Amino acid sequence: MSKRTRIFIGILLAYAVGVGVLLYRLLGDIDPRYRESAEESLVETAHLMAATIEAASPDGVLRADMLQPVFQSLYARRFKADIFGFEKTRVELRVVVVDRIGRVVFDSRGRSVGADYSRWNDVRRALAGLYGARTTPDVEGRPETSVMYVAAPIRLRDEIAGAVSAGKPVQSFGQFVDAARRKTVLVGATSAVAVLLFAVIVSVWLARPFGVIADYVRYVRAQRSISVPRLARRALAAVVAAYEEMRDALAGRNYVADYVQTLTHEVKSPLSAIRGAAELLQEPMPDADRARFVANIVRETQRIQELVDRMMELTALESRRSLDAPGPVPLRPLIEDLAASARAAGAARALNVEVLPGADVVVEGDAFLLRRAIANLLDNAIDFSPASGAVTLALNPRGRMVDVVVRDHGPGIPDYAEDKVFEKFYSLARPHTRKRSTGLGLAFVKEIASLHHGRVSLTNAADGGAVATLSVPAMPA
Numbered sequence: 001m002s003k004r005t006r007i008f009i010g011i012l013l014a015y016a017v018g019v020g021v022l023l024y025r026l027l028g029d030i031d032p033r034y035r036e037s038a039e040e041s042l043v044e045t046a047h048l049m050a051a052t053i054e055a056a057s058p059d060g061v062l063r064a065d066m067l068q069p070v071f072q073s074l075y076a077r078r079f080k081a082d083i084f085g086f087e088k089t090r091v092e093l094r095v096v097v098v099d100r101i102g103r104v105v106f107d108s109r110g111r112s113v114g115a116d117y118s119r120w121n122d123v124r125r126a127l128a129g130l131y132g133a134r135t136t137p138d139v140e141g142r143p144e145t146s147v148m149y150v151a152a153p154i155r156l157r158d159e160i161a162g163a164v165s166a167g168k169p170v171q172s173f174g175q176f177v178d179a180a181r182r183k184t185v186l187v188g189a190t191s192a193v194a195v196l197l198f199a200v201i202v203s204v205w206l207a208r209p210f211g212v213i214a215d216y217v218r219y220v221r222a223q224r225s226i227s228v229p230r231l232a233r234r235a236l237a238a239v240v241a242a243y244e245e246m247r248d249a250l251a252g253r254n255y256v257a258d259y260v261q262t263l264t265h266e267v268k269s270p271l272s273a274i275r276g277a278a279e280l281l282q283e284p285m286p287d288a289d290r291a292r293f294v295a296n297i298v299r300e301t302q303r304i305q306e307l308v309d310r311m312m313e314l315t316a317l318e319s320r321r322s323l324d325a326p327g328p329v330p331l332r333p334l335i336e337d338l339a340a341s342a343r344a345a346g347a348a349r350a351l352n353v354e355v356l357p358g359a360d361v362v363v364e365g366d367a368f369l370l371r372r373a374i375a376n377l378l379d380n381a382i383d384f385s386p387a388s389g390a391v392t393l394a395l396n397p398r399g400r401m402v403d404v405v406v407r408d409h410g411p412g413i414p415d416y417a418e419d420k421v422f423e424k425f426y427s428l429a430r431p432h433t434r435k436r437s438t439g440l441g442l443a444f445v446k447e448i449a450s451l452h453h454g455r456v457s458l459t460n461a462a463d464g465g466a467v468a469t470l471s472v473p474a475m476p477a
Contacts, residue, residue, distance in 0.1 A: 015195060023188040030180045034173050038148060039133060046152035046166040049095055053154050053164060060157045064097040064106035064164075071095065071108040086175055094147065094167040098123055100160060117165075126151035126163035138169060145171040222326075227476070237453050270300035323451055328475060329367045331404060332360035335374060335393045342378050342391070349387045353378075356394040361402040362475045365452045370472070373448040373456075376441040377406040377468040383430045383437075384410035384466065401454070402474040409465040413458065421458050422446050445470065 049067075057063045074091050081088040097106035102118025117123045125132030132151040151165040220231060277293040277300075285293075335355055342353045363370070374393075381391045385408045396403040413421060413428075420426045427439035442458065449456040454472035461467050 012196075016192060019188055019192050023184060026184050026188075027181050030184065031177050034177050034180075035135075035148065035170070038168060038170075038173055039150060042133075042148060042150035042166050042168060043131075043152075045093065046150045046164055049097075049164045049166060050152040050154045053097065053162075054156060057154075057156055057161075060161070062097075062099055062105065062154065062156065062161045064162075067095065067097070067106055067108070075108075084176075084179075086179070092169055092172045094149075094169075096123075096149075096165045096167070097154070097162060098127075098165070099162045100127065102127060102163075105162070120149075120165075122149045122151035122165050123163050126153045126165070127160060129153055129160060132163075132165075135170070145169050233453070270303045273297075273300045323366050323369075326364050326366060328362050329365050329370055330360050330362050331370075331395055331402065332358075334367065334371055335395070335404065338371065338375055338378055339393055342382055345379075346382050346385070346391070349385075349389075351382060351385055351388070352390045353382070354390065354392050356392055358395050359397070361395050361397055363402060363452070363472050364475050365472060369448045369451065373445045373470055374404055374406070376445050377404075377456075377470060380441065381406050381408035381410075381466070381468065384408055384428075386410060397474060398471075400473055401471050404470040404472075406468040406470075407461065407465060412460040412464060412466050418459075422456075 053062070053064055053067070056066050074093075077091065078089060093108075095106070095108040096104055096112065096117065098117050099105050102116055102120075102123050104112045104115045104117055107113050118127070120136075121134040122132035133149065135146050135148050138145050138147050147167045147169050149165045149167040151163045153160045154162040154164055274297050277296045281290060281293050332355075339353045339355045343351075346353055378391070378393070385391055389409045391409075392405075392407045394403075394405045394407075396405055417426075417428060421428075422442050424440060424443045427437045430437075442456075445456050449470055449472065452472045454470065456468070456470045458466060458468045
């Protein structure tokens, strides 16, 4: 995964985490806000009830019995109130009146008359002339909910003669809290989906959507039978390709700059060798030395030419979204032909190139590109094999995939190079020549694997040497 891809994914993850934290804070803040609103209305209700009782007790004697018929009638009322989509059909207000010592003299529900409420926080503070409120589990009613109470003092002849506490079950406004939470989650999820959709739209727009769609339509038409999983995988691959092109379009300047900088670095060494040899050739010297310097110039020129050719091939591959004309490719004849050619190349060091027995597997792809990819892996295996060593090729079917495995018995991959071997221009010195390649071969193989909806890996074998595996989808039998 490239640095730009990691940065892009990191931004998306940071956005997702930010939205998640914001939603968590908002969801946690909804219930307290509703409780505050409910408590504010209870304050007014408690003082209204206190003023009503004070007006009904002109002789200074606390009279709360006048509330009994009022609440009997109130609780018997049935109505339908549509409150923002929620239906309310009955009154849930509770009122408790206590005397100056905290003994209940009136309970709207008729359950606590005579009980001592002097220790309840709302009653105790109201009798002291302070603001009092509490939230208590509804043990007497519904144990699964709780009730908010706010008390107000009752003043008769400038003295506190008692207190009235107005209560409301928390469950009565819990449905509004739940609805607000659902709406908040919906808004957050919609926001996240909208950002992802915007990214997809931008990627499709920047990646020439009609070309991507046309490629997918051609692929569907070329299928002999319809397989939904296979078509879904291909559609996903098209979206990934669109994202890759979007990334390159957005970061194209840096992408080109990286290429130019790396290419300049790679060309600098052979150019310095050519210039040094050319300057020396201007001086008188023996014919043998002159021939040696001319050979150096030719060799370094060929190195630059190979580097440029490989880079042009790789650039052409990276600009392709899909294969132009994929067809069935039998892999066994292909690797046997490559092995035959490689035996001649390895004869000078007595290398044994062998194809392990097994059944043939047919894949859908570009025979020329697959040949180039496997040839690159085979060339690497030969370059890193010791004299009189062995290189093996094998086909290993694995479910819907087939692995083309190229194994050598060389020194293997150093620990420091395991995560760099597929980077452009990265190369290790060959053991028998101590020279490096262009460093574009494995990057070339990686692009070919991607075009065939496969992957390539290079690992160390348990008993020494390296194992290169090119995995591509096999055609259905």
